[in-house]
Amino acid sequence: MLKTRVITALVLLAVLLPILFLLPAAYIGAFFLVALLAAAWEWSRLLAPGAARAAYLYALFCLVIILLLGMQNVSWQFSLLLLAVIFWFFIAPFILAKGMNLSIQKLRPFYVVLGLILLPATWFALVFLRELGLVFLLSSMALVWVADIGAYFVGKAFGRRKLAVQISPGKSVEGAVGGLVLSYIYALACVFFLPFDSTLFGAWAIRFGWIPMFLMVTVLTAFSVFGDLFESQLKRLAGVKDSSHLLPGHGGVLDRVDALIPTMPIAALLAGLI
Numbered sequence: 001m002l003k004t005r006v007i008t009a010l011v012l013l014a015v016l017l018p019i020l021f022l023l024p025a026a027y028i029g030a031f032f033l034v035a036l037l038a039a040a041w042e043w044s045r046l047l048a049p050g051a052a053r054a055a056y057l058y059a060l061f062c063l064v065i066i067l068l069l070g071m072q073n074v075s076w077q078f079s080l081l082l083l084a085v086i087f088w089f090f091i092a093p094f095i096l097a098k099g100m101n102l103s104i105q106k107l108r109p110f111y112v113v114l115g116l117i118l119l120p121a122t123w124f125a126l127v128f129l130r131e132l133g134l135v136f137l138l139s140s141m142a143l144v145w146v147a148d149i150g151a152y153f154v155g156k157a158f159g160r161r162k163l164a165v166q167i168s169p170g171k172s173v174e175g176a177v178g179g180l181v182l183s184y185i186y187a188l189a190c191v192f193f194l195p196f197d198s199t200l201f202g203a204w205a206i207r208f209g210w211i212p213m214f215l216m217v218t219v220l221t222a223f224s225v226f227g228d229l230f231e232s233q234l235k236r237l238a239g240v241k242d243s244s245h246l247l248p249g250h251g252g253v254l255d256r257v258d259a260l261i262p263t264m265p266i267a268a269l270l271a272g273l274i
Contacts, residue, residue, distance in 0.1 A: 004248045012247075020134065029127050036123045037063055038253040042243040043115040046234055046254075047108050058115070065120045077124045078272075081265045084121035087114065088223055088262040096229055099166035104237040111234070122261050125268035132271060139190050139199040140267045143217070144224045144259045146186040147179035151225070154178020163225075168232040176225055183221045184214060200267055203274045216270055223266055224259040231258035 019027045037059045044051070044058035069076045095102070104111070129137040155175025163171040187201040191213075196202035205213040231254060235243060242251030250256060 008248050008250055020138075025130055025134075028130055029123075032123055032126045033063075033066065035253055035257065036066075036119050038246060039243075039257055040115060040119050042246070042252045042254040043111075043119065046238040046240065046243060047104065047111050047115075049238065049240075058112075061116060062119050065116060066123055069120065069124070077128075080117065080121045081124060081269055083117050084262075084265040085269055087117065088226060088266065092226055092230055092262070096164065096167065096226065096233060099164070100233070100236060102233075102237060104234075118261055121265045122257070125264035126260075128268045129264065129271060133198055135194065135198045136200065136271070139194070139201070140264070140271075141260065143183055143186060143220055144263055147183045147221045147224050148228075148259065149179075150182030151175040151179030154182075164229055167229050167236060171225075171229070179225070180218065180221050183217050187213065187217045200271055204270070207274050220263050220267060220270075223262040227259040227262040230262075231255070 016031065019031050040059040040062040041055045044055035048054055069080060126137065129140055151171070152175065155170070155172045155178065158174045158178070159172030161173040162169060163173050163176055190199045190201045191205050194202060196206045201213055201217065204216055231243070235241065243254035244252030246252050247256065
């Protein structure tokens with residue numbers, strides 16, 4: 001399994017790194033688009049495992065939404081981002097609080113509409129952050145990975161209290177705190193070692209001060225955990241371990257981008273404030 005994971009990761013890096021550093025920005029938008037459409041296909045399969053054709057149609061609907069809004073003015077894209085952020089702040093906590101006391105059959109229409117909001121919003125957020133600069137995009141995305149790494153190792157070493165035992169038994173409160181602390185250290189490193197306007201953290205520290213910057217990092221880190229838990233809850237309701245087998249050794253695309261789905265729209269709106 002480890003060998004398969006490493007090979008898959010190396011292949012993805014071999015594709016992604018040239019796109020990031022050698023090709024125009026439009027190519028990374030295309031790469032994100034393919035990834036988000038694959039995630040949409042997986043989202044539909046979780047909601048209706050037996051409807052193979054519907055999964056392709058669902059991905060097509062996501063593409064149509066992205067293309068239609070992409071041809072409109074920025075206000076339409078902003079509205080979609082705002083809808084996604086409102087969901088994560090005001091609705092997702094209540095869904096997660098329900099644990100496994102939900103019926104995916106009864107809530108299927110809700111999840112169908114939800115995916116058509118969250119996934120295109122994530123793409124628009126990623127493209128917007130890329131327009132602000134490659135370092136701006138990568139440093140924002142890296143916060144999610146840093147938080148996950150910190151949570152994993154601290155949770156392994158010191159995890160005692162379960163964070164959400166019904167949804168994700170492997171996650172602990174101690175791990176979440178460890179991820180947050182490492183995120184603070186990472187944000188500080190970005191401020192001190194990178195140009196202020198090249199990262200969201202430096203821009204916020206200069207514009208609003210240190211305390212708002214740390215509050216922002218807290219929010220982004222917390223919602224990266226929310227995204228992970230939300231996808232884990234959806235998979236458990238669907239009765240599957242992975243969203244698909246598109247990435248050998250890693251599960252599906254949705255398994256890899258779940259924490260980005262809430263954090264990138266929030267980061268894009270926060271970046272818009274500056």
